[in-house]
Amino acid sequence: MRIEDHLRASARRLPEKVALTAGEKTLTYSGLDEASDRLAAGLIRLGVSPGDRAVLLLENGSEFVTSLFAIWKAGAVACPLHPSTRAEKLGRIVESLGASALLTQARLLQTAQAAVSRRDGSTVLLAWGLAEDAPNESSSRCEQLLAEGTDAPALHDGEHALALILHTSGSTGEPKGVMHTHASLGAACASIIAYLGNDENDIVFNVLPLSFGYGLTQVVTMAMVGGTLHLEKSFAFPAAILKRLAETQATGLPLVPSMAAAIANMKELEPGFLPEIRYITSAAAALPPAIAVKIRRLFPAARLHVMYGQTECIRALSLPPEAFDTHSASVGFAIPGTEAFVIDENGERAAPGMVGELVIRGPHVMAGYWNDPEASTAKLRGEAGGNSRTLLTGDLFSADENGFLTFVSRRDDIIKSRGEKVSPQEVERALYAIDGIAEAAVTGVPDDFLGQAVKAFVVLAPGVTLSHRDIVRSLARTLEDYMLPQSTEFCDSLPKTASGKLRLGLAQETIGD
Missing domain, CATH: 3.30.300.30 (ANL, C-terminal domain)
Structure with a gap:
């Protein structure tokens, strides 16, 4: 099943349900489905074809989500980048991707224009929020495409078509473009839904950048179950964010450890101050047990899921909340429908307690790196049966006699x-x-x-x-x-x-x- 088909299914089942809130903007499922249809039709008219790469340079908001589903409905590959990406780096990535379109917003238009200028008109530039009297020689207004658009055609390329290229956030060297198909992204999100127990009653409060896998999965999982996603642009003002969190009556709160630490160290908070939160997740980096203890004290009714993943597999491990008291340093087991194990220097499965490289196997593993077969070969092993692939993570782990996996270090750290x-x-x-x-x-x-x-x-x-x-x-x-x-x-x-x-x-x- 292609990812956009989940949105269509939720729109048929729950047309008037709120799919998304962001700032003052609210979109129902039928509204999001119709808007992304019209924008997809506009992209197709501008020459975007199935398999083309379309870059997203947008802040968290309804424009991002509408653009994301429109790209998929046009049969193209979504390539989200953080809105702080500089023009020179953006230009190199656009050129490497051979991107046929770049979707941005008025505030970032100058950066986007500088990036696409090196493509000699081969990359169509579209922008949200342009003033009606603004010069428009170099870009198309997304709002105009919405007004002119019609229903997008339902594609039948299948779930094994490329859906997403996520660029790794490494601090050295050029970022690699991690390729995910509709099948691998869908498999990762279905597994996340299974262990979090997501359903249409969930309201997820997200401040994570949608340009990274952890943030983007919040969009996809909610679309798959018919839940509601509330978006904030950043965590720059924690006190204001917590006030908004209370107002939304959110049930799910995804965090990274730095956010968790900021909340844990706010002295004025009382335990149980947000009783609607039923689960909290932490990923992207290791959550120190001392911070986890403070978070559990502040959210006594919430289940805390400490997780591990890589862009190359979206998510890999999750610690069952009930196991935290006895395994607070662990990140648990492989997520449902996947495998995870530690190998020694000879490539054999390591004995309990021995430190070795973590290996991930399953349908959620990436298809490879964009235009980098050498790096792909170094990280991936052949098909493991069906649509599964095997990923060598490069991270050092150990497993105890009960199979609990514990992160030790990046190999180079x-x-x-x-x-x-x-x-x-x-x-x-x-x-x-x-x-x-x-x-x-x-x-x-x-x-x-x-x-x-x-x-x-x-x-x-x-x-x-x-x-x-x-x-x-x-x-x-x-x-x-x-x-x-x-x-x-x-x-x-x-x-x-x-x-x-x-x-x-x-x-x-x-x-x-």
């Missing part, structure tokens, strides 16, 4: 100090357990004697005073001496990517400047 291997994740967990530490990150820095020295970056909660010596003294109660930071840098904040992940490389270069 392991710190080698005094001849010992130090997991930054383990030190970070211990740092977050110290009262008064709001955010923490750990990395290795060159050292003539140790090889690498453990260095901590710490953000203290307001009004808290801690020294490096205080921190080391606390850590020494739970960590071996070779794992203790040799230095601590105190920061006002830690640099993060647009998806909420810490950018340690940038931290090392710029925090001390």
